[in-house]
Amino acid sequence: xxxxxxxxxxxxxxxxxxxxxxxxxxxxxxxxxxxxxxxxxxxxxxxxxxxxxxxxxxxxxxxxxxxxxxxxxxxxxxxxxxxxxxxxxxxxxxxxxxxxxxxxxxxxxxxxxxxxxxxxxxxxxxxxxxxxxxxxxxxxxxxxxxxxxxxxxxxxxxxxxxxxxxxxxxxxxxxxxxxxxxxxxxxxxxxxxxxxxxxxxxxxxxxxxxxxxxxxxxxxxxxxxxxxxxxxxxxxxxxxxxxxxxxxxxxxxxxxxxxxxxxxxxxxxxxxxxxxxxxxxxxxxxxxxxxxxxxxxxxxxxxxxxxxxxxxxxxxxxxxxxxxxxxxxxxxxxxxxxxxxxxxxxxxxxxxxxxxxxxxxxxxxxxxxxxxxxxxxxxxxxxxxxxxxxxxxxxxxxxxxxxxxxxxxxxxxxxxxxxxxxxxxxxxx
Numbered sequence: 001x002x003x004x005x006x007x008x009x010x011x012x013x014x015x016x017x018x019x020x021x022x023x024x025x026x027x028x029x030x031x032x033x034x035x036x037x038x039x040x041x042x043x044x045x046x047x048x049x050x051x052x053x054x055x056x057x058x059x060x061x062x063x064x065x066x067x068x069x070x071x072x073x074x075x076x077x078x079x080x081x082x083x084x085x086x087x088x089x090x091x092x093x094x095x096x097x098x099x100x101x102x103x104x105x106x107x108x109x110x111x112x113x114x115x116x117x118x119x120x121x122x123x124x125x126x127x128x129x130x131x132x133x134x135x136x137x138x139x140x141x142x143x144x145x146x147x148x149x150x151x152x153x154x155x156x157x158x159x160x161x162x163x164x165x166x167x168x169x170x171x172x173x174x175x176x177x178x179x180x181x182x183x184x185x186x187x188x189x190x191x192x193x194x195x196x197x198x199x200x201x202x203x204x205x206x207x208x209x210x211x212x213x214x215x216x217x218x219x220x221x222x223x224x225x226x227x228x229x230x231x232x233x234x235x236x237x238x239x240x241x242x243x244x245x246x247x248x249x250x251x252x253x254x255x256x257x258x259x260x261x262x263x264x265x266x267x268x269x270x271x272x273x274x275x276x277x278x279x280x281x282x283x284x285x286x287x288x289x290x291x292x293x294x295x296x297x298x299x300x301x302x303x304x305x306x307x308x309x310x311x312x313x314x315x316x317x318x319x320x321x322x323x324x325x326x327x328x329x330x331x332x333x334x335x336x337x338x339x340x341x342x343x344x345x346x347x348x349x350x351x352x353x354x355x356x357x358x359x360x361x362x363x364x365x366x367x368x369x370x371x372x373x374x375x376x377x378x379x380x381x382x383x384x385x386x387x388x389x390x391x392x393x394x395x396x397x398x399x400x401x402x403x404x405x406x407x408x409x410x411x412x413x414x415x416x417x418x419x420x421x422x423x424x425x426x427x428x429x
Contacts, residue, residue, distance in 0.1 A: 045071055082341060100320065112210055113210055182387060183197050227260035270312075277310035306388065311420075403427065
């Protein structure tokens with residue numbers, strides 16, 4: 001579940017070689033700042049990767065010299081890329097960076113995504129609105145309430161795996177398990193009819209479509225309309241669920257409906273991919289899988305390692321400087337865009353020894369940043385952990401011979417989806 005809408009310095013880059021593998025870094029005066037995609041020596045997003053379970057090597061190359069550096073976005077605009085762990089924590093924690101921009105019409109665009117493509121909200125009210133929404137939602141997503149869900153989530157996991165065991169093999173793990181579980185959980189928690197899952201899953205997938213922004217925007221609007229109708233019904237007939245609580249909020253209906261749509265979307269979409277990637281990481285590391293099966297106490301650290309290593313989306317989280325701010329010794333000017341790449345920060349060798357090695361016994365130290373940090377820490381983190389711990393504490397004990405039914409290289413990535421992942425995960429046992 002992504003983060004909800006989530007030092008001493010000087011004005012110069014730190015020292016480094018004059019010429020890098022990707023070319024020279026031009027001075028700010030030399031950089032093209034329009035939308036034409038003018039050729040220059042700046043690295044351009046998105047970076048390519050050969051293995052969907054890894055992060056692009058370019059992040060490591062950039063971080064080795066400048067963990068905060070200028071890049072061109074997919075839209076052709078300039079942005080500061082944050083690929084270092086400590087620098088990412090600074091960026092998350094600094095209140096001068098937000099999702100809104102001082103001059104939204106002139107702000108850098110990141111991509112064609114309606115979710116992460118550019119600034120959102122109003123700079124004058126963003127901080128207060130963010131704090132207000134978190135206060136209203138905190139009771140519904142408290143760690144205590146999420147822990148109380150544990151036994152029921154375990155029941156759902158067991159039922160889905162029992163059903164899967166009866167199906168002819170190979171079985172599409174994504175269709176029969178990875179998708180249904182988070183959808184079931186979020187429907188019950190929010191108070192959304194499970195029978196509507198086909199409708200809102202279709203909208204959720206359309207919202208992440210990077211190839212068709214108009215389709216994505218229309219889907220986002222339709223999902224908000226759908227949640228608005230549910231909220232109206234909850235006012236007349238409330239139940240013990242989050243949407244019933246939200247229906248009593250003192251805020252405009254449109255605002256509440258948009259927030260509700262965000263919860264419905266984020267509450268299942270990214271957890272689906274974490275399950276898939278966790279399974280693939282464990283299948284690719286059989287010694288780690290066997291250790292997990294033999295020792296249930298490794299379940300919680302295994303989930304943290306999956307969250308650290310999984311990289312289903314090859315995108316950063318956009319922020320805009322509300323005033324001049326220093327991150328990692330680099331001054332970011334008011335109005336400039338920042339991209340916090342948590343998948344890269346989670347592979348920072350300065351924080352995690354042998355960062356590309358999947359190790360569920362990794363000593364507990366600095367926490368992974370998959371859920372953000374500080375005030376931008378994901379309000380749904382506890383829910384995601386409850387689900388993932390139940391999944392990975394059960395799946396391989398229930399199916400100890402689980403394996404892919406096709407070579408890993410034949411898995412098809414959802415390349416035009418913002419949240420990434422695969423189209424199918426065929427497995428057998």
